[in-house]
Amino acid sequence: PSGNFIAISQRFFGPDSGWLGGGVGRAGRHDIVFFERNGLRRTEIEGGWSGLSNAPTSPADWDYKIKEFFWSCDSNILGVWVSYTGGDVFQLWTTGNWHWYLKLVLRPVGSSRFTSIYWHPEHGRTLFLASSGSLREYSFEYETVASLSGPPDDLGMVAVIDRGDALLTPFRVQNVPPPSASYKLSLSSRFAPPIHIALSSSGEILAALSYKADLDSEHGYSLSVWNLHPRKGPGRGKIMNPELIGTSQVGLYFPTQISLCQGTECSWSVRVLHQLGEVDGEIAEFGIEKGELKRIGGVKCELNGQLISTVVDSAPLLWQSRQGAIFEGETLSKISAFPEFCFSSQSVSVALDGKIVHIIVGVANTKLYVTSTGQKSVFVSPIVTSFIVSGNFLIYTTSAHESVYAPLQEIAQALAKSDEGEQDVAAQIASCAAGWEKRRIERGSRIVTAIPSAMNVVLQMPRGNLETIYPRPLALEVIRSNIAR
Numbered sequence: 001p002s003g004n005f006i007a008i009s010q011r012f013f014g015p016d017s018g019w020l021g022g023g024v025g026r027a028g029r030h031d032i033v034f035f036e037r038n039g040l041r042r043t044e045i046e047g048g049w050s051g052l053s054n055a056p057t058s059p060a061d062w063d064y065k066i067k068e069f070f071w072s073c074d075s076n077i078l079g080v081w082v083s084y085t086g087g088d089v090f091q092l093w094t095t096g097n098w099h100w101y102l103k104l105v106l107r108p109v110g111s112s113r114f115t116s117i118y119w120h121p122e123h124g125r126t127l128f129l130a131s132s133g134s135l136r137e138y139s140f141e142y143e144t145v146a147s148l149s150g151p152p153d154d155l156g157m158v159a160v161i162d163r164g165d166a167l168l169t170p171f172r173v174q175n176v177p178p179p180s181a182s183y184k185l186s187l188s189s190r191f192a193p194p195i196h197i198a199l200s201s202s203g204e205i206l207a208a209l210s211y212k213a214d215l216d217s218e219h220g221y222s223l224s225v226w227n228l229h230p231r232k233g234p235g236r237g238k239i240m241n242p243e244l245i246g247t248s249q250v251g252l253y254f255p256t257q258i259s260l261c262q263g264t265e266c267s268w269s270v271r272v273l274h275q276l277g278e279v280d281g282e283i284a285e286f287g288i289e290k291g292e293l294k295r296i297g298g299v300k301c302e303l304n305g306q307l308i309s310t311v312v313d314s315a316p317l318l319w320q321s322r323q324g325a326i327f328e329g330e331t332l333s334k335i336s337a338f339p340e341f342c343f344s345s346q347s348v349s350v351a352l353d354g355k356i357v358h359i360i361v362g363v364a365n366t367k368l369y370v371t372s373t374g375q376k377s378v379f380v381s382p383i384v385t386s387f388i389v390s391g392n393f394l395i396y397t398t399s400a401h402e403s404v405y406a407p408l409q410e411i412a413q414a415l416a417k418s419d420e421g422e423q424d425v426a427a428q429i430a431s432c433a434a435g436w437e438k439r440r441i442e443r444g445s446r447i448v449t450a451i452p453s454a455m456n457v458v459l460q461m462p463r464g465n466l467e468t469i470y471p472r473p474l475a476l477e478v479i480r481s482n483i484a485r
Contacts (some may be wrong), residue, residue, distance in 0.1 A: 097178050114129060188222070225244070
């Protein structure tokens with residue numbers, strides 16, 4: 001690896017097995033062990049790969065084997081190639097705050113076994129997986145799954161995937177540093193984390209898309225929806241009481257992303273972005289009916305697109321193509337476009353002169369863009385590391401170690417004057433940006449969530465710990481609203 005750790009695996013057998021190296025008290029365990037370059041053993045984590053109920057007594061009793069470890073070129077992601085009796089899987093592990101998270105498990109497409117696995121030598125989040133049926137290139141990015149609702153429903157709920165669990169924390173009520181959490185919700189098998197999870201804007205509803213436990217079941221996935229019933233204020237008792245309100249086994253070819261949508265009479269539906277084959281994609285919609293998720297519609301789209309997060313669950317669904325074009329999700333009519341594909345993107349509605357303006361924010365390779373329906377996108381900043389749309393502000397952090405607080409009203413007013421020319425709009429936003437409030441932050445900090453009613457922004461440091469700040473613009477916004485009552 002290019003980093004400081006060398007990873008190997010170590011198995012443990014029972015004391016009566018006669019197998020040298022078997023550790024007393026660790027029978028059946030199989031660990032990933034990390035050594036420093038000087039040979040010093042640093043730490044270990046339990047892999048938890050075996051599905052056996054009893055500890056094996058000999059190497060022949062194991063139902064799997066570790067074929068190989070793969071470090072990404074920047075040594076931030078550790079890949080583990082595991083071969084089971086029914087097929088292969090490839091696990092992606094990351095670390096933060098001295099804890100190793102199992103974030104994702106990939107399975108072969110068109111076959112049960114991988115033939116080759118290779119990380120890109122220059123791009124640390126690009127992976128190539130080959131099987132007898134396909135050759136696929138994956139590009140990964142980190143996503144913060146957080147509720148985006150404004151006051152008074154801004155719980156600041158954040159979900160973190162670790163193995164088969166969702167680690168949930170409502171930051172308006174509790175500030176729990178990782179790897180701890182306010183509540184651990186089990187969603188799937190411990191060695192098959194969810195493919196993707198989504199939170200409603202209020203943070204009260206959670207949806208999860210997972211693999212079926214059976215490796216032999218091709219195109220088999222599990223879709224579930226939970227009502228978390230979170231506590232919304234201080235007090236004693238459980239922080240939340242999750243209830244499963246809908247679940248189903250769905251037959252999809254290659255799903256990648258899900259999104260929650262609230263319909264009439266508080267009914268919920270789940271949109272699933274997946275591939276129909278090797279040519280087309282589809283946004284499939286599943287509704288909850290008597291505790292089951294049943295398919296109620298779908299619309300075809302191009303491959304390798306992305307659903308855009310919305311601040312309001314009842315807002316129109318938006319889909320972004322691989323080229324950066326933005327479409328209305330129900331009819332796939334084009335409404336705007338980014339200059340390039342933006343992996344991180346959010347949509348928010350802003351009232352301007354008695355009308356509702358839909359602003360779409362996206363970040364691609366540290367470049368921040370904003371656009372709205374029927375308007376051209378405008379470049380805002382070239383050094384953005386993270387952002388969130390919260391309350392009346394677009395909040396973003398930069399590689400200059402600053403957090404910036406851009407009023408959405410100013411952005412909406414500038415975009416509304418697009419008939420003056422793209423350069424004039426960009427110049428106006430640049431002029432506004434010079435007056436936007438800025439605050440110095442620790443180097444490498446990224447936004448986790450923002451809670452406007454609590455006047456705070458939660459940041460995560462590079463080593464994984466959290467820091468809560470109380471920016472002046474958020475505090476003034478709460479003061480103004482209280483005076484106006």
